[in-house]
Amino acid sequence: MRILILLLASLFVLPAQAALKIFSTVPEWGALAKEIGGEKAEVFTATSGLQDPHHIQAKPSLIAKARNADLVIATGAELEIGWLPLVQRESGNPRIQTGQSGYFEAARHVSLRDLPTRLDRSEGDVHPGGNPHIQTDPRNILSVGTALVQRMAELSPEDAVTYQANWKSFGERWRAAIARWEKQAAPLRGQPIVVQHRAFPYLEDWLGLKQVAALEPKPGVEPSAAYLSKLLVQTAANPPKLILRAAYQSPQASEWFAHEAKVPVVIVPFTVGGNERAKDLFGLFDDTVDRLVRALK
Amino acid sequence: MNYTSHVVVAACAVLAASPALAADPDLKILREEIAQMKAAYEQRITTLEAKLARTEAIAIAADDSARQASVAASQKPASEAAFNPGISAVLAGTYTRLSQDPNAYAIGGFVPTGGEVGPPRRSFGLGESEIGLSANIDHLFRGQLTFALPPEGGGAEVEEAYIQTLGLGYGAAIKAGRFLSGVGYMNGQHAHTWDFADAPLAYKAMLGGQLKNDGVQVKWLAPTDLLVELGVEAASGGPFPSTDRNKNGSTMGSIFAHVGGDVGNSNSWRAGFALLRTSPRDRQYADQDSTGASVNNAFSGSSRTLIADAVWKWAPEGNASSRSLIVQGEYFRRHESGSLAFDVDSTNQVGDYASLQSGFYGQAVYQFMPHWRAGYRYDRLNSGTTSLDLVNNGTLTAANFPLLASYKPRRNTLMVDWTPTEFSRVRFQLARGQSRPNATDNQFWLQYIVSLGAHGAHNF
Numbered sequence: 001m002r003i004l005i006l007l008l009a010s011l012f013v014l015p016a017q018a019a020l021k022i023f024s025t026v027p028e029w030g031a032l033a034k035e036i037g038g039e040k041a042e043v044f045t046a047t048s049g050l051q052d053p054h055h056i057q058a059k060p061s062l063i064a065k066a067r068n069a070d071l072v073i074a075t076g077a078e079l080e081i082g083w084l085p086l087v088q089r090e091s092g093n094p095r096i097q098t099g100q101s102g103y104f105e106a107a108r109h110v111s112l113r114d115l116p117t118r119l120d121r122s123e124g125d126v127h128p129g130g131n132p133h134i135q136t137d138p139r140n141i142l143s144v145g146t147a148l149v150q151r152m153a154e155l156s157p158e159d160a161v162t163y164q165a166n167w168k169s170f171g172e173r174w175r176a177a178i179a180r181w182e183k184q185a186a187p188l189r190g191q192p193i194v195v196q197h198r199a200f201p202y203l204e205d206w207l208g209l210k211q212v213a214a215l216e217p218k219p220g221v222e223p224s225a226a227y228l229s230k231l232l233v234q235t236a237a238n239p240p241k242l243i244l245r246a247a248y249q250s251p252q253a254s255e256w257f258a259h260e261a262k263v264p265v266v267i268v269p270f271t272v273g274g275n276e277r278a279k280d281l282f283g284l285f286d287d288t289v290d291r292l293v294r295a296l297k
Numbered sequence: 298m299n300y301t302s303h304v305v306v307a308a309c310a311v312l313a314a315s316p317a318l319a320a321d322p323d324l325k326i327l328r329e330e331i332a333q334m335k336a337a338y339e340q341r342i343t344t345l346e347a348k349l350a351r352t353e354a355i356a357i358a359a360d361d362s363a364r365q366a367s368v369a370a371s372q373k374p375a376s377e378a379a380f381n382p383g384i385s386a387v388l389a390g391t392y393t394r395l396s397q398d399p400n401a402y403a404i405g406g407f408v409p410t411g412g413e414v415g416p417p418r419r420s421f422g423l424g425e426s427e428i429g430l431s432a433n434i435d436h437l438f439r440g441q442l443t444f445a446l447p448p449e450g451g452g453a454e455v456e457e458a459y460i461q462t463l464g465l466g467y468g469a470a471i472k473a474g475r476f477l478s479g480v481g482y483m484n485g486q487h488a489h490t491w492d493f494a495d496a497p498l499a500y501k502a503m504l505g506g507q508l509k510n511d512g513v514q515v516k517w518l519a520p521t522d523l524l525v526e527l528g529v530e531a532a533s534g535g536p537f538p539s540t541d542r543n544k545n546g547s548t549m550g551s552i553f554a555h556v557g558g559d560v561g562n563s564n565s566w567r568a569g570f571a572l573l574r575t576s577p578r579d580r581q582y583a584d585q586d587s588t589g590a591s592v593n594n595a596f597s598g599s600s601r602t603l604i605a606d607a608v609w610k611w612a613p614e615g616n617a618s619s620r621s622l623i624v625q626g627e628y629f630r631r632h633e634s635g636s637l638a639f640d641v642d643s644t645n646q647v648g649d650y651a652s653l654q655s656g657f658y659g660q661a662v663y664q665f666m667p668h669w670r671a672g673y674r675y676d677r678l679n680s681g682t683t684s685l686d687l688v689n690n691g692t693l694t695a696a697n698f699p700l701l702a703s704y705k706p707r708r709n710t711l712m713v714d715w716t717p718t719e720f721s722r723v724r725f726q727l728a729r730g731q732s733r734p735n736a737t738d739n740q741f742w743l744q745y746i747v748s749l750g751a752h753g754a755h756n757f
Contacts, residue, residue, distance in 0.1 A: 048562055050614040055719070057610075057755045059565045060524035060557025067468050067518045082719070082755040089439065092518050094464030099436070121720060121749070220718070222667065250619050250667060 020156045023069035023096070025080050026053050027272040028135040029106055029144070031281050033073060035170045036149050040159040044069070049273030050248050053079055054125070058086040066091035069102070071155055073148065076105030077112060077132035101154060107132055109147040110140045113201040124218025135271060137202035138178050138285055142171065177282060181289045182207075188292055192238055194231075194263075196245040196254045199270070207292070212240055215253045223253050232260050239263065242295040246270035264295045382432030382440075383751030387489045389424030390745055391417050397738035404502045405704035405733035406680025407654065408596065409582045410537035412505030416495065416740060423448035424744070427456065427489070431751070439463055443487075457509065468518035478508040479516065479528045480553050480571035481627055482606035486756055492623065493712055494726045494742045497658035498676040502706075503602055503629045505537035508573070510549055524557040524567070538600045538631075539575035549575040553604075557757075566609045567757065573602040581641065587696035593642055594698075596650060598635010604628070610757070619667050626659035639687055639697065646693065648686030652701075655679050660710075668716050676708040706732040719755075721747040 019042040024030035030045035037043065044065050047053050053075070056062075066072065066087045074080050088097055095102035112130025119128055134140045149167040153160035189208035196215045204211050213231050215223050223231075243265045245254045251265075258265040268288045269278035278284040395416055402415030417424065425448065431441040443457040459474030477485050483500065484507055496506055512532025519525035534548030535541045542548045551574070557567030581595045605628045612621035630653075637650035656678035664670040683701045687693045695702065708731065714724040726742040 048615060050562075051616045052618055055616075055618060055755070057565075057757045059559065059757050060555070060567045061522070061559040061565065063518065063526075064522055064524040064558070068520050078752075081752045086754040086756065089461070089463065090470070090518075092462075092465055092468040092470040092516070094466045097464040100464075121718075125718075248616055248618075 020152060020159065021068055021070045022073060023066050023071070024073045025084060026075055026135075027274075028141070028281065028284070029073040029075070029148075031272040031284075032141060032145055032148060033071075033152070035281065036145065036152060036163050036167050037159075038162060038166050040156070040162050041152070049269060049271045049275070049278065052248050054082060056080070056083045058083045058090060062087050063090045066096060067093050069093065069096050071102045071104060071152065072096040073104045073106065075132050075134065076107035077129040077134075078127045079107075079132035101151065104148060104151050106144045106148075107134055110134050110143045113205065114198065122218075124216070125220030131198065131201050133199045133270075134202055136200055136268075136288075137206040138174065138181065138281075139206065140202060141281060142174060145170070173282075177285065181285055184293060185289050187296055191241045191296065194235065194240040194243045194257065194261075196243065196249055199246055200244055203288075207289075209292075212238060215243070215257060222250075225256075228253060228257055228260075232257065235261065242266050242292070244268060247274035266291050266295045268292075380432070382430045385429045385431075385748060385750035385753060387427040387429075387487075387746065387748045389426070389489060389747075391422045391424055391494070392743040393417055393419055393422065394741040395419050395738060396740070397736050401736075403700065403733050404498060404678065404706050405700075406683075406702060406706065407502040407678065408580075408700065410502070410505030411582070412501070412507075412537055414496070414501035414506050416738075416742075424746070425488075427487075429751075433463065434460065437463060468520060470516045470518075472514040472516075473512075475509060475511045476514065478510065478530055478532075478551060478573075479514060480508060480530075480551050480569075480573055481604045482567070482569060482608050482625060483627070484508050489746045489748070490753075490756060492660065492662045492670075492672055492714075493674055493710055494724055494744050497627070497660075497674065498678050498706055498708055498730075498732060499627060499629045499656035499658055502654075502656060502678055503538070503631055508536070510535060510539070512547065512549070522558070524555065526555040528553045528555075534575055534577065538573075538577060538580075538602065538633075540577040540580045542576075542578055549573070562615050563613055564609065564611050565615075565757065566607070568607040569605070571604040571606075573600075573604070575600050576635075579638075579641075582700070584698060584700045586640065587694060592640040592697075595638045595641045596633070596635060597638075598633060598650065600631065600633045602629060602631040608757075617664065619664070621664040623662045624660070626657060628655070628657040630655045637685060637687070639693060646687055648690070648692065650683070650685055652683040653681045655681070662712075670714050670716070672710075672712045672714075674708075674710040674712075676706075676710070678706045680704050680706075702734075704734055706730075708732060719753075720749065721745070 019040055020037060022033045022037065022041055022043045024033055024043060024045045026047055027045050027049050030043045033041055033043045046062050047056055074084055094100065097103060107129065114131035116123065116126045116128065119126060145167060149163050153163050185207045190210060192210045192212045194213045194215065195211055198214050198219050203209065213235055215228065215231065217223055217227050239261060240263055242263055243254045243258050245265060245267050247267055247269050254265045268291060269275040269284055272278055272280060272284050275287060277287040393416060399416045399418060403409060426446040427443055429441065429443040431439070434440045438460045440460045441457060444453045445456040446453050455475060457476050459472050459476040461472040462470055465471065479485050483491060484504065488507065500506060510532035512530055514528060514530045516526060516528040530551045531547035532549045539549045551571060553569060553571035555567055555569040559565050576599045578597045579595045581593050583591055584594055586592050608623065608625035610621065610623050632653050634651040636647050639646045658674060658676045660672060660674035662670050662672035680703050682703050685698060688695050708728055710726060710728040712724055712726040714722055716722045722745065724744045726744065728740040730738040730740060732738065
């Protein structure tokens with residue numbers, strides 16, 4: 001009995017630690033939190049770059065991690081609606097409940113695009129709050145980071161100075177990198193492209209790409225062969241320069257279309273960890289811009 | 298800029314005002330030039346000031362209109378409906394071909410549970426329609442109400458109605474009301490999320506389909522990276538295997554533990570263990586005596602059920618969009634002891650009763666391409682040999698208890714389902730059930746299940 005009490009007591013003592021424990025739903029915010037937190041943050045990322053962040057189950061490992069988290073960073077805009085609310089409830093952790101300071105939604109800090117004008121499930125996977133794939137524009141990373149560093153400083157005031165310093169250094173390098181990417185991507189401006197899933201409105205806005213079609217007839221609905229053939233005819237007059245697809249999406253439709261239309265498929269990492277080179281946020285955009293520019297040549 | 302021009306003007310003024318040099322003609326020219334410069338500067342300053350005033354006015358106007366716009370955007374029409382809970386509905390329908398009469402369904406060797414465990418009626422049938430309402434009640438609680446509308450009518454049934462705490466702290470969570478018990482793996486899931494059209498035989502025989510009671514559940518999550526969850530439930534009895542006791546205190550108690558985690562990026566698992574204890578009184582069931590006349594018998598005593606469950610899920614890199622595999626199994630073992638009353642409505646002969654029964658199912662569901670899955674399930678039960686004092690001491694014969702005759706029910710089930718989106722599913726199921734002696738039931742099911750409204754939770 002005494003041993004049992006000691007064991008239970010030791011379990012309660014365990015959570016005492018120095019670093020802020022962060023649970024990030026997707027890799028990009030995990031990477032951002034690492035940039036800001038440095039040594040003073042322990043970051044767990046719930047999904048990898050090869051998973052669709054919408055189709056995730058409230059796995060035991062996620063519930064266990066959320067139990068001890070000080071801060072949950074989610075994208076929001078209903079991206080994680082299928083599993084995060086359940087993880088929050090099952091965790092029994094009051095800090096990370098919606099509305100608490102330990103719950104942070106990135107999408108609240110950027111202006112969202114593709115706000116649906118019609119909310120109906122027959123329109124496919126529509127997100128009532130707007131398109132949640134905000135991480136494809138590096139300027140959004142800055143907006144989210146500015147809010148995130150404040151939140152992290154509020155949760156861990158003793159590390160606030162470190163967070164601010166890390167953020168300042170990251171911000172300078174990031175702005176310089178944006179200027180570099182924009183210069184490199186200048187030839188992409190105004191180029192017609194086709195996307196597999198409507199996942200890139202922010203990237204298109206940033207680089208001035210012109211989306212002429214999406215292979216999915218409705219968001220999240222796989223195209224039929226007949227639909228693809230129809231698209232092929234439609235785009236023949238103004239042929240796209242490339243087809244854009246995220247690493248986690250299935251290849252069939254874009255491969256077929258690329259073969260028929262004789263244009264290259266660009267598989268962008270989409271998030272940190274989406275491919276070998278996208279090891280961090282800088283790598284993510286280095287690789288994305290390189291691939292796009294290379295496809296144009 | 299302003300400061301510099303002031304200095305220049307002042308310097309010029311000092312020079313211009315110097316009387317000692319007034320006579321020099323050169324100086325006069327100089328003075329005139331300076332005066333011109335001064336005038337020019339003053340003009341420029343005035344122009345700049347005017348420009349600044351204009352810009353300020355524009356900025357103020359812009360700020361004003363931006364504020365007005367943001368105020369307008371933040372105003373929503375006041376409405377009583379603004380706090381409506383999330384509403385969802387589940388619709389299901391079946392078409393079945395059954396070689397045995399579903400009304401005569403029984404599981405050999407096992408006491409009937411009184412639950413709706415048989416297959417649906419033949420031909421076209423409506424499944425249970427479900428309506429769910431859920432929302433946060435306040436900052437402390439969340440509420441969920443699910444009612445089921447049985448196809449045969451008879452009014453809505455409260456399927457679940459509970460409140461649960463929102464982040465109580467220290468990993469604790471409390472649920473109260475009527476809810477699906479946390480024992481086993483499938484028990485806590487709504488039937489429409491199951492991978493087969495009906496419950497495994499073990500659930501049908503041991504829990505009357507699914508265990509849900511009116512009571513309280515307390516769960517605690519250990520602060521470890523491996524999921525370790527402990528739970529305890531106390532409930533008033535009612536549904537099988539308990540009975541309504543009309544007494545203070547709880548009639549049904551259960552404890553359960555779950556552990557789970559990941560293996561690499563591609564695998565997740567969970568295993569659990571549960572004990573369920575209750576002491577039913579006068580739990581009646583209908584049987585036939587040796588002459589074939591129907592009689593009601595009743596059991597009173599204690600009932601203990603042990604459940605062990607495990608599930609393993611695989612998907613390449615954890616991305617289940619094109620391929621995935623789910624393997625799961627549960628084992629049940631029930632010990633009941635007490636007394637059995639034969640023909641309670643007339644002779645009411647009472648004798649000791651003891652049974653040790655077990656059962657399990659194992660199933661695998663493989664997603665072989667996007668939206669398509671195929672699965673196989675094997676069910677087996679063992680009724681053991683029920684010890685009846687009334688038979689052992691010669692008062693009655695075993696023929697008076699045909700339902701309790703020792704038997705090992707089993708069933709093989711195959712299914713294929715198509716899930717075009719996460720909100721709809723169409724399923725084909727073939728089963729060969731030998732749930733009672735000498736009556737092999739070949740079943741064909743065609744079923745649709747859809748959910749509409751609020752987005753459902755992706756349970757593991």
